[in-house]
Amino acid sequence: MGKLRLMLVDRDVEYVNCLLNYLMSEQAEKFAVSSFTEESAVDKFLAEEKTVDLVLTSSEFYTRLTSKAQGVIILLAEEQEVLRGKQCHVISKYQYGEQLVAEILKIYAEEVSEVSLNCLPNYLKQKTRIIGVYSPLGGVGKTTIAVGASIQSAWEGKSVFYLNLENISSIPLYFTGKQEKNLSHVLYFLKEKRENLAWQIESAKCRDPNYKIHYFRPPDSILDFNEDIRKELILLLQELKGAQQYERIFLDFSAEINKNNLALLQACDDIILVAQANLTSCVKIKCLRQELRLLLPPEEEEDLVHKFSLVLNKERAGVVKEVEEISINQKGVCARIPWVENLTSRQGNVYRLDFNSGFGQAIHQLLLRF
Numbered sequence: 001m002g003k004l005r006l007m008l009v010d011r012d013v014e015y016v017n018c019l020l021n022y023l024m025s026e027q028a029e030k031f032a033v034s035s036f037t038e039e040s041a042v043d044k045f046l047a048e049e050k051t052v053d054l055v056l057t058s059s060e061f062y063t064r065l066t067s068k069a070q071g072v073i074i075l076l077a078e079e080q081e082v083l084r085g086k087q088c089h090v091i092s093k094y095q096y097g098e099q100l101v102a103e104i105l106k107i108y109a110e111e112v113s114e115v116s117l118n119c120l121p122n123y124l125k126q127k128t129r130i131i132g133v134y135s136p137l138g139g140v141g142k143t144t145i146a147v148g149a150s151i152q153s154a155w156e157g158k159s160v161f162y163l164n165l166e167n168i169s170s171i172p173l174y175f176t177g178k179q180e181k182n183l184s185h186v187l188y189f190l191k192e193k194r195e196n197l198a199w200q201i202e203s204a205k206c207r208d209p210n211y212k213i214h215y216f217r218p219p220d221s222i223l224d225f226n227e228d229i230r231k232e233l234i235l236l237l238q239e240l241k242g243a244q245q246y247e248r249i250f251l252d253f254s255a256e257i258n259k260n261n262l263a264l265l266q267a268c269d270d271i272i273l274v275a276q277a278n279l280t281s282c283v284k285i286k287c288l289r290q291e292l293r294l295l296l297p298p299e300e301e302e303d304l305v306h307k308f309s310l311v312l313n314k315e316r317a318g319v320v321k322e323v324e325e326i327s328i329n330q331k332g333v334c335a336r337i338p339w340v341e342n343l344t345s346r347q348g349n350v351y352r353l354d355f356n357s358g359f360g361q362a363i364h365q366l367l368l369r370f
Helices: 013-025 041-048 059-068 097-111 142-155 182-191 197-204 223-228 230-242 257-266 281-294 298-307 359-368
Strands: 004-011 031-038 054-057 070-077 089-092 129-134 158-164 246-254 269-277 308-315 331-338 346-347 350-353
Touching: 004 013, 004 059, 013 031, 013 097, 031 041, 041 059, 054 097, 059 070, 070 097, 089 097, 089 129, 097 197, 129 142, 129 257, 142 158, 142 269, 142 308, 142 350, 142 359, 182 197, 182 223, 182 230, 197 230, 230 246, 230 257, 257 281, 269 281, 269 298, 281 298, 281 346, 281 350, 298 308, 331 359
Parallel strands: 004 031, 004 054, 054 070, 070 089, 129 246, 129 269, 158 246, 269 308, 308 331
Antiparallel strands: 346 350
16 A cells, blocks of 8 residues: 555645645655645646546635546535535545544545555555564553553654554553544444455544554444454454554453454464463463463464563562462563553543653563564
């Protein structure tokens, strides 16, 4: 999936510059933009027979562009105006940038063939690793580590997608992107195998403005995860990885070993297995290993277990450990993350993690393994 060639045409210079700056700074991976505010420049551009995929235009340029420009033409309307005698795509001119982009991509996905979406320039291609974060235990800080690893990766300049698979999602506690669609919409697209699936998925993504991390809003109901949606979830991973937009895709799992989770765990390149140095973790990890032996053929079970990197969280210095040794495979314990008082602080409606602590240092060292 390559960049879409977008033509932006409006007489309002301030509006054009504002939208252009947003697209170039926040959506540069999606669009190559040419902007115009005068008829002469528009005519010159079209006379050179330059091709575009999308045209965003105000009403005063609309008729001129429909007769000359190729591509999907979308009217930027100050209100939901409709041109008489014309059937056209209309979006509100004044709205949040992410919502505007989502509407553009939705229209484009409905109009074009996916044939043209499979070619991404080499310089944009990313080598994607899918990293699962899993624990058979509750309350061990699995999501804190998954979110922390996503944020740390983004701060290191990597492109990141965070996919939350918990029954009750923690996404609103950490990320603040705006988007009407959610994971339920994505699952519907996947089940229906909709045309232009790549752009349907793209149109449902949220982007956190602080960390630049992409994600989907939680589904409408936890019942979505109670169904057997292995095929849809694997297809989603294939689409996300195949797009080559991300260097790291983090999967934040629920604690169950069900059909959906098992299929996705096997699809991961690496898995961070979160536990604590106590008897409960020791027993639960032994039960996990036994369950995997029962559910998978020997070769598949061995391959999956090898992907685990055991991480002991909330380690307290000077505290006597309940167990001396805990392991899932021959790697032993791969990282120890210290207990940090006041690790999270509330800012507005979300929590911020303290990366200037032992937690941040440990997460940084952990990610060096991947």
